Amino acid sequence: MGLMSGTSTDGVDGVLAQLSDSITVQAYASQPLPAELRKELLALNTPGPNELARTALAANTLADCYADVVSSLLTQSGLTAANIHAIGAHGQTVRHVPEAGYTLQINAPARLAERTGIAVVADFRSRDVAAGGQGAPLVPAFHAARFGADAGRVVLNLGGIANLTLLDSPIRGFDTGPANMLMDAWVQQHRGVAYDHDGAWAAQGRCDAALLDALMSEPWLALPPPKSTGRDLFNPDWLRVRLDALPTRPAPADVQATLLQFSVATIAQALHRHAPDTREILACGGGALNPVFMHTLAQALPCRLTTTAEFGVPVQCVEALAFAWLAQAHVLGQPACLPAVTGARHATIAGCLYPA
Incomplete structure (x- = not known):
């Protein structure tokens, strides 16, 4: 078990x-x-x-x-x-x-x-x-055992943190930044629910370019693998500092939309830097059940995006x-x-x- x-x-x-x-x-x-x-x-x-x-x-x-x-x-x-x-x-x-x-x-x-x-x-x-x-990540060896050592294939876990497993030789894997963690915290703070169901609230907002630039300037994102992260870095206080530095604070729904774009952008950036030959991504985790997240991610990636369910393992x-x-x-x-x-x-x- x-x-x-x-x-x-x-x-x-x-x-x-x-x-x-x-x-x-x-x-x-x-x-x-x-x-x-x-x-x-x-x-x-x-x-x-x-x-x-x-x-x-x-x-x-x-x-x-x-x-x-x-x-x-x-x-x-x-x-x-x-x-x-x-x-x-x-x-x-x-x-x-x-x-x-x-x-x-x-x-x-x-x-x-x-x-x-x-x-x-x-x-x-x-x-x-x-x-x-x-x-961390702990699961790349398992990903290779279950989904095959296949150069060009990547497993993307969209949990609180996003992490990638590159199924080439040798197997590589690393965290890319937040997936759902900051979005969950923000929607809980402003709407009193545990998560943004189907990304509906994020879909109501618009990405704020100034906030996205501030989020993407985080030095950890530029570090080369191996690397891992979590709530010790990406937490509500981290977000608050960047919001407070803006001349005008975006509306809450716009912050949610920007956090979604931030997650997508960090994943796309990591793939571009460290796995430019990726041809297929198998997504799993809670974020893979979020249609807005998956649609936005598919638009940002130059390769095929599917889920592990296609390979016989439900994303959850x-x-x-x-x-x-x-x-x-x-x-x-x-x-x-x-x-x-x-x-x-x-x-x-x-x-x-x-x-x-």
Whole structure:
């Protein structure tokens, strides 16, 4: 099984996978995060009072959500815990500063193993960071295993952060910047909803050229791979500083439209700089379900844009499936963090095992 709660912090996706000669999804389940837990996880991205206790309690609650998704997958499939080799559970990233030698994912894998009676593999990033790597992206090796090592083909994950896997030789991958993260935060602030459904609000606005220029001037965007990012950089305060510097603040809908264009522009820029021969992009993640996002992206790209669903994996299943695959790689003792992706000194076996 694979479980994923990503930087969008909207819910838990889980898959039950058969991993043998092929990589197939047997069952899929999703559960929204409780509102109070989501609020706390977002708050823990920045320093605050009593962080140690709050983090431990949030980890326990998240593990309970994970356990509920595991139960749903077992019910769907008619299997029992004894039929499952392991669960790959990523946890919720609240700090990611690999240049300082650490990354932190809130999780309680021992609690999850106790609740489910299934071995759990967790803490997938730390060993790569210890070897001098970014600890991210984690999934390019899985993308290559599932979608083929095919020069000219790229997998694009549109979660909170956007990241690319270039399926050439060697496999490469890196973050490009925000996908949905800033848009989600902005629509929550101004409309009180978790995300901009189908991109409808962004479609009502107009891109503000001055704001887009200010966003695109972020120095991180010019860094060469390997690189990764998250809420430590791209957060509401980062956006506020750039809005405050404008002579005239755009209307909220225009900011949303500009944030969408910003996500698209950073992806297009990264492809132009680092994968100019791309002929086909397979999108996945929540952003792949946003028709305005996908239409705008298709217009900005000089190549074919489709989704992983065309290749047999629904867009909402890809990351959770990746963590099932990473859990298997750990159990088999196979390195899955690639130095060409993360910049580590050598390949590493991802994760730590918590026996059933």
